[in-house]
Amino acid sequence: MNSVLKIIAQRLALGLLTLFIVSIVIFAAVNLLPGDFAEAILGQGATPEAVAAIRTDLGLDQHPVLRYFQWLGGVLQGDLGNSFAQANFASFVGDDSGVRTTVAQQIAPRFANTMFLAGVTAAIAVPFAVTLGILAALYRNSVFDRAANITTLSSISSPEFFLAYVLILFLAVLNPWLPSLSNIYDGMAFSERLEKTLLPALTLTLVVTAHMMRMTRAAIINLLASPYIEMARLKGIKPMRVIVKHALPNALAPIINVIALNLAYLITGVVVVEVVFVYPGIGQLFVDSVKIRDIPVVQACCLIFAAAYILLNLTADILSIVSNPRLRHPK
Amino acid sequence: MSSDAFKDAETLVEMRDIHMEGRSDEEWHPIIKGVDLTLRKGEVLGLIGESGAGKSTLGLASMGFCRDGVRISKGSVIFDGIDLLAASAEEKRQLLGKRIAYVAQSAAASFNPAHRLIDQHTEAPISHGVLSKEDSEADGMELYRKLRLPNPDEIGFRYPHQVSGGQLQRAMTAMAMACRPDLIIFDEPTTALDVTTQIEVLASIREIVEEFNTAAIYITHDLAVVAQMADTIKVLLKGDEVEEAETREMLSNPKQDYTKSLWAVREFQRPQKPAVQTGTTPVIAVQNVTAAYGKVDVLHDVSFDIHQGRTVAVVGESGSGKSTTARCITGLLPPRLGQISLAGTALPLDYRKRDREQLKKIQMIYQMADTALNPRKTVGEIIGRPVEFYTGLTGAAKRKRVEELMDQIELPASQFIDRLPSEMSGGQKQRVGIARSLAAEPEFIICDEVTSALDQLVAEGILRLLADLQDKLNLSYMFITHDLATVKSIADEVVVMKDGNVVEAGPKTEMFTPPHHPYTDLLLSSVPEMDPDWLTNLLQERGVDNIGDAAVGKMT
Numbered sequence: 060m061n062s063v064l065k066i067i068a069q070r071l072a073l074g075l076l077t078l079f080i081v082s083i084v085i086f087a088a089v090n091l092l093p094g095d096f097a098e099a100i101l102g103q104g105a106t107p108e109a110v111a112a113i114r115t116d117l118g119l120d121q122h123p124v125l126r127y128f129q130w131l132g133g134v135l136q137g138d139l140g141n142s143f144a145q146a147n148f149a150s151f152v153g154d155d156s157g158v159r160t161t162v163a164q165q166i167a168p169r170f171a172n173t174m175f176l177a178g179v180t181a182a183i184a185v186p187f188a189v190t191l192g193i194l195a196a197l198y199r200n201s202v203f204d205r206a207a208n209i210t211t212l213s214s215i216s217s218p219e220f221f222l223a224y225v226l227i228l229f230l231a232v233l234n235p236w237l238p239s240l241s242n243i244y245d246g247m248a249f250s251e252r253l254e255k256t257l258l259p260a261l262t263l264t265l266v267v268t269a270h271m272m273r274m275t276r277a278a279i280i281n282l283l284a285s286p287y288i289e290m291a292r293l294k295g296i297k298p299m300r301v302i303v304k305h306a307l308p309n310a311l312a313p314i315i316n317v318i319a320l321n322l323a324y325l326i327t328g329v330v331v332v333e334v335v336f337v338y339p340g341i342g343q344l345f346v347d348s349v350k351i352r353d354i355p356v357v358q359a360c361c362l363i364f365a366a367a368y369i370l371l372n373l374t375a376d377i378l379s380i381v382s383n384p385r386l387r388h389p390k
Numbered sequence: 391m392s393s394d395a396f397k398d399a400e401t402l403v404e405m406r407d408i409h410m411e412g413r414s415d416e417e418w419h420p421i422i423k424g425v426d427l428t429l430r431k432g433e434v435l436g437l438i439g440e441s442g443a444g445k446s447t448l449g450l451a452s453m454g455f456c457r458d459g460v461r462i463s464k465g466s467v468i469f470d471g472i473d474l475l476a477a478s479a480e481e482k483r484q485l486l487g488k489r490i491a492y493v494a495q496s497a498a499a500s501f502n503p504a505h506r507l508i509d510q511h512t513e514a515p516i517s518h519g520v521l522s523k524e525d526s527e528a529d530g531m532e533l534y535r536k537l538r539l540p541n542p543d544e545i546g547f548r549y550p551h552q553v554s555g556g557q558l559q560r561a562m563t564a565m566a567m568a569c570r571p572d573l574i575i576f577d578e579p580t581t582a583l584d585v586t587t588q589i590e591v592l593a594s595i596r597e598i599v600e601e602f603n604t605a606a607i608y609i610t611h612d613l614a615v616v617a618q619m620a621d622t623i624k625v626l627l628k629g630d631e632v633e634e635a636e637t638r639e640m641l642s643n644p645k646q647d648y649t650k651s652l653w654a655v656r657e658f659q660r661p662q663k664p665a666v667q668t669g670t671t672p673v674i675a676v677q678n679v680t681a682a683y684g685k686v687d688v689l690h691d692v693s694f695d696i697h698q699g700r701t702v703a704v705v706g707e708s709g710s711g712k713s714t715t716a717r718c719i720t721g722l723l724p725p726r727l728g729q730i731s732l733a734g735t736a737l738p739l740d741y742r743k744r745d746r747e748q749l750k751k752i753q754m755i756y757q758m759a760d761t762a763l764n765p766r767k768t769v770g771e772i773i774g775r776p777v778e779f780y781t782g783l784t785g786a787a788k789r790k791r792v793e794e795l796m797d798q799i800e801l802p803a804s805q806f807i808d809r810l811p812s813e814m815s816g817g818q819k820q821r822v823g824i825a826r827s828l829a830a831e832p833e834f835i836i837c838d839e840v841t842s843a844l845d846q847l848v849a850e851g852i853l854r855l856l857a858d859l860q861d862k863l864n865l866s867y868m869f870i871t872h873d874l875a876t877v878k879s880i881a882d883e884v885v886v887m888k889d890g891n892v893v894e895a896g897p898k899t900e901m902f903t904p905p906h907h908p909y910t911d912l913l914l915s916s917v918p919e920m921d922p923d924w925l926t927n928l929l930q931e932r933g934v935d936n937i938g939d940a941a942v943g944k945m946t
Contacts, residue, residue, distance in 0.1 A: 284458065286499040293455060294514040294565075295487035308504035384504055384549050 063386055067377050074373045078366060082134070085361040086127045089354055095119055096143045096352040117143055130358065139163045139362075140355035144348075162359045166341065170363065172243060173340040176263070177325035179256050184264040185271065185318055192275025192314075197302050199280060211269035223262045223335040230258060241338040259336045263329060267321040274317040278310035312379035319375030326371075327364040399430040402572055402605050403452055408465035410447055410456070410629075421447050421460065423629045431572065432603040436620030436637070438610060438652075440845035441816075443626040445609045449575045452607060453490050454482050470572065487514035491566035495578040497558035501550035508546030511565045520569045533564035536601070537594040538934065556587035556939060563595055567602065574599070576608045580615060584707035584872060585916040590938030592618055592918075593929060611845065613652060614918035617641055618925040625649050637922050651847065653920075658850050658879045660857050662898045666697040671734040673698050673834050673866045674719060674752075679728035681718050688714050689725070689890045696834065699860065701867040703881035703898075705874065705913065711890040712870045716836045719868070720752055733833075750780045753827035757839035759819035763811040769796070769822050770807040776829040795825040798862075799855065817848035824855065834866045841876060853880050874917045878902065886910050912941050 097113035098105055114120045118129075133140055139162040191211070195204045214222060231239035241255045279302055282288060291305045330342030341360060348356035380386055410422035422444045429435050429452075437445045447460060454467055454474030467474040469490065474482060486492075491514075494500035502510060512526040521529060527546070534542035537560040550558060559579055566574050579595065580588040596619055599606050608619045616623055616637075623640045625632040625648070633646045644650050666672075672695035681689040689711045696702045704712045717723035719730055721741030729736045732751060738744050756762035763772055773792045777783055783791055793803040799821040811819055820840060827835050837856065841849035857880060859865060871877060877884060877898070884901040886894045886909065894907040906914065916938065918924060928937065936944075 286494055286496060287502040289457070290492065290494055290500040291502070291513075293453065293486050293492040294517075295483045295485065296513060296517060297483070300517070305502050305504075309502070385551050388549050388552060 062389065063381060066380055066386075070373055070376055074369045077369055078362075081365040081369075082131060082362060083127070085358055085365065086123075086130065089357050089361070090123055092349075092352060094352060096354060099350075099352040100144075130355075134362065137163075139166070139359040142348075142356050143353045144351060144356075162355045165356065166344065166359055166363070168245065169339060169341040169344045172338065173326060173329070173342065175252070176256055176259060176329070176338065176340060177322065179253065179260040180263040180267070180325050181322055183260060184267050184321070187264065188268045188271035189275050189314065191268070192272040193279065193302055193307065195272065195276040196279035196283075196306070197299060199276070204276075207272065211272050214265040215269035219262065219266055219331045220335050222265050223259070223332055226258055226262055226265075227335075230261075239336070241336040243339065256338075259329075259332050259338050262332050262335075263325060267324065271314070271317050271321055275310070275314050278313045279306045282306045282309055308382070311382040315378045315382070316372075316375045319371040323368045323371045326367045399432055401428060402431045402433075402470055403427065403429040403607075404466075404468040405448075405452060406466045406468075408448065408451060408467070409463045410444070410451060411461055411463050412447075413459045413461075418461070418463075421629050422451070424465075425626070425629075425631045427452065427624065429573070429605050429607065431605055433622065434599060434606045434608055434620045436608045436610065436616035436623040437626065438613060438616050438623060439626035439632075440611060440847070442628065444629045445611075445626055446577050448626070449577055449607050449609045450492075452573075453486060453492065453575060455486070484518070487571075488518040488520060488569045489571050490573045490575070491569070491571040493559075493562050493566045493574060493576045493579050496582050497562040497579075498550065498555055498582075500562065501558060503550055506547055506549055507553065507561050507565075511546060511561070511568055514565070515568050518569060526568060530564060530568065533567055533598075534561065536598060537561075537564055538590070538940075539564075554587075554939075556583050556591055559583065559591050560594055563591075563598065567598060567604075570602055570604075572605060574604055574606045576606055576610075576619075578610050581610065581612070585874070586707065586912055586938045586942060588615075588938075589916045589918070589925070589928075590940070592925060593934060593937065595619070596925070612918070614920050614924075617920055617922045618918060625652070641920060641922060658853060660880055663700060663882045665897060666700070670697060672696055672731075673733055674868070675731040675734075676715065676719065677729050677731065679715070679718050679725040679730070681714060681723055681725040683714075683723075687726070687890070689718065691728070692887075692890070692892055693728075694885050694892060694895055696866050696868055698833070698866055699864050700882045701860065701869055701880055702883045702885060703869040703871060703877040704885045704887060705871060705877055706887035707872060707913075709889070710887040712872075712887055713838060714890070715887070716754070716838055716868065716870060719836065720754060746780065750830040751833045752836070753830050753832040753834070754836045754838065755820075755823050755827050755840050758843055759816065759823045760811070760843075762823055763819060763826075765811050768808050768810055769801075769814075770803075772811075772822060773825045773829050776826055780830040791829075795828055798828065798859065799825045801825075815848075816844050817851060820844065820848075820852055821855065824852075824859070828859070828863070832865070834868070836868045836870065838870045839872070840869075842871065842873060849876075850879075856880070874914060886913065909942070912937075 095114070096117065097110045097119065100113070101109055111120070118126065130140065142160060142162050142165055191207055195207045198204050227239045230237045237258045238255055239258065241259055243252050243255050283306060288301060288305055291301045296305070328342075329340065330346055332338070333340040333342045341363070344356065345360040348360065405425070405427040408422055408425050408427070409420065411418040412421045413419075425448060427435070427448070437449060439445050447457075450456065451462055452467060452469075454469070454477065456462060462475060465475075469485065472481070472485070501507065508527055508530055511530040512521075512523055515521040515526040515529075516523055520526075530546055531542050534545060539545050539557055539560055545553065545557070545561070553561065563579070576595065580591050583591060592615065608616060610616050620637050622634060623637050624634040625646070627648055632648050633640075633644070635645075640649070641653075644653055674696040676692055676694050679689055679692045680687055692711070692715055694702065704715065706712050714723065718725045721730075721737070721739060721744055724739035730739065731737065732748060737748055741749065770789075770792055773795055774788055777788050777791050777795075781791070792807065796803040796806060801818060801821055806814070806818070811822070814822070823840075840856075841852050844852065853876065856867065860867060869876070869880060881898045884896065884898055885892055886901070886907065888909050893909050894901070901910065902914070904911070915928065915932075935941075
């Protein structure tokens with residue numbers, strides 16, 4: 060068991076290192092964006108003096124390397140900085156009392172919403188996709204297998220907004236079962252929240268199922284020629300049990316990895332679905348912030364996305380390692 | 391036991407006019423061409439033949455099972471009155487594991503790595519409703535005890551990777567016995583094991599099959615093994631039956647030429663060359679070599695000499711350090727201590743520090759010609775590359791040299807020079823491997839298990855070729871093998887290794903005459919002989935606790 064702990068510690072350290080490198084990339088990339096907040100907010104009527112004033116006010120005139128370390132230092136202490144847009148608004152109305160909305164305060168509720176949506180989607184999509192993959196492997200090359208493949212591939216190949224509108228049409232307009240708008244807010248009852256989230260979650264399920272299902276199917280079928288599967292068959296074990304009990308435990312590693320990738324996508328890549336359903340997630344906030352060059356928010360979002368990717372992949376790595384009995388039970 | 395004893399017994403399996411086909415390149419090719427097989431209750435039938443003879447395919451067909459890409463195109467299989475070819479998948483599933491069981495060649499690959507042994511053992515009895523989990527577990531431990539597995543009450547709770555190969559093979563035999571089937575198919579169950587391990591497995595399989603009066607089909611390519619196990623022997627050749635007879639009859643009086651040729655294989659004997667004069671400089675001297683993988687020493691103070699024109703066989707079981715010694719000589723694994731000398735001069739330990747002249751003098755031939763040859767290069771390119779690298783020949787001169795080399799390995803250049811490895815048989819590929827090593831014009835060649843992946847007749851051809859080349863080119867060989875029959879036929883001197891130490895070394899004739907070192911003695915006595923009473927006599931002579939790994943354990 061010690062070797063497993065050692066591997067986990069190594070992976071965690073590597074994950075932190077990756078995150079550090081990613082932070083440099085994020086900072087550099089954001090600073091490469093054409094224009095800055097001052098130009099974006101002042102628009103056409105920008106005078107050089109006004110631009111310079113705002114830059115000085117926000118510290119944008121300082122050297123990038125210095126700004127990077129100021130930002131990084133803040134992040135390490137849990138301070139993601141203040142949103143430019145909020146700061147500026149406050150100073151315009153002459154109410155610059157020093158109490159500004161921090162990026163963390165701004166992002167937190169949005170991020171919670173995104174995690175909720177991702178959680179609901181994962182709770183539906185993962186069991187659904189894995190079960191479908193197992194059944195497709197069991198009835199491989201049958202009509203069922205082909206139908207499942209064609210359906211999931213069609214849904215992954217269609218644009219997300221199109222899938223969203225099709226679901227709205229059938230589940231909200233023609234049969235008014237679910238609300239078509241997901242305007243959720245604080246203090247909502249869980250059941251109501253769930254109901255409003257269901258339609259975007261179903262849309263996302265259609266998007267992520269194909270990948271996970273096909274990997275489950277392929278990983279299992281890949282093992283069906285191995286001697287221990289032949290042995291299980293020659294022991295007269297039922298086909299379903301052969302797959303679930305003998306193939307699946309040995310096919311977990313690739314399946315877990317694909318699940319992790321798709322979960323990461325659910326956290327970072329769902330802005331289109333958020334827009335269609337007016338869901339107040341982090342994706343919309345991110346896009347809005349890029350538009351007005353609200354750099355602290357953009358950087359914070361990027362960092363969260365990167366951390367989500369790294370953390371999920373790390374978890375997948377560790378789970379696949381732990382799924383190997385040779386490591387769990389050393390000689 | 392004579393097969394007459396079974397004449398009155400009820401027929402258990404009856405296969406009639408079986409034709410089987412395998413699919414490759416979208417076409418069906420015949421694998422079995424009309425074989426009949428009758429097995430009576432309690433009878434053990436040995437099915438022997440070379441690779442590609444269709445033994446395993448036929449064995450599986452007797453269970454009504456075909457691997458993917460194989461089909462039974464004609465014939466019938468009746469098991470105890472049930473027509474297996476007409477039976478539904480569900481009906482067959484009810485028989486498999488319960489009344490017909492299977493023991494696979496590689497137990498390490500055939501146990502599911504994700505589950506404990508005992509859980510895999512109890513799976514069939516539980517799902518067929520034969521025994522409850524508790525009863526089946528208790529029965530499993532009883533079977534482990536009968537098969538003389540160490541810690542029978544505890545070993546079942548281990549995972550397959552925690553148990554050694556020979557133990558796994560016995561655990562698999564126990565698993566096959568779990569429902570007390572009427573028939574067990576043993577598919578080369580000891581081929582992957584060392585000789586000392588094999589003998590234990592053979593003894594326990596034979597005992598348990600006799601105790602429960604189970605009928606068995608025992609598939610193997612090893613005649614001496616089948617002589618110990620079977621009541622009746624059936625010989626297959628390329629999907630056809632050659633002949634079938636009661637074991638003693640078959641051994642003493644084979645009727646068909648093919649069978650006679652199989653029996654004759656082990657008669658190739660090369661006389662031992664006279665000992666070299668004292669004071670001669672050996673071609674290769676391994677001096678006090680200690681080598682490690684990582685921090686663990688795997689070779690301990692190994693020393694031996696190899697003289698010009700001589701063959702030194704290095705024998706030992708898997709893990710004894712034979713191949714590691716070869717890696718030290720070639721410089722792939724620089725030893726931690728000690729040195730390697732070539733004709734009296736010490737070689738740099740790391741091959742990267744050796745010059746081309748030193749490199750060309752030491753060449754290697756590998757066990758698996760399949761993986762040692764680049765599948766995308768033609769024979770001409772494979773042999774031509776070292777010719778150009780070591781001798782600098784190009785163009786027509788290079789081609790001429792390649793043709794010469796192909797003459798030496800008895801593959802006509804006109805026919806083979808443009809072939810790819812995939813277009814040749816195993817023996818032909820191994821010959822190309824030999825030509826490739828000769829291309830460097832070496833003085834010394836390491837042959838690493840060069841015949842163990844080949845059928846006996848083909849292996850003999852390779853051994854004869856190597857012997858001829860040695861005489862013509864005055865080569866020295868280091869012959870790594872675990873097969874003592876090969877040692878007997880080709881070696882001049884023998885080095886016995888165990889756990890990274892040289893246990894005994896000397897001229898062949900001395901090594902094969904007593905007194906031996908106890909380990910050498912164990913190795914020698916564990917090699918099955920053609921005599922059908924060999925195992926019985928050996929067990930009587932030594933007792934079950936003084937054979938195989940148990941005896942090795944007592945030595946240390």
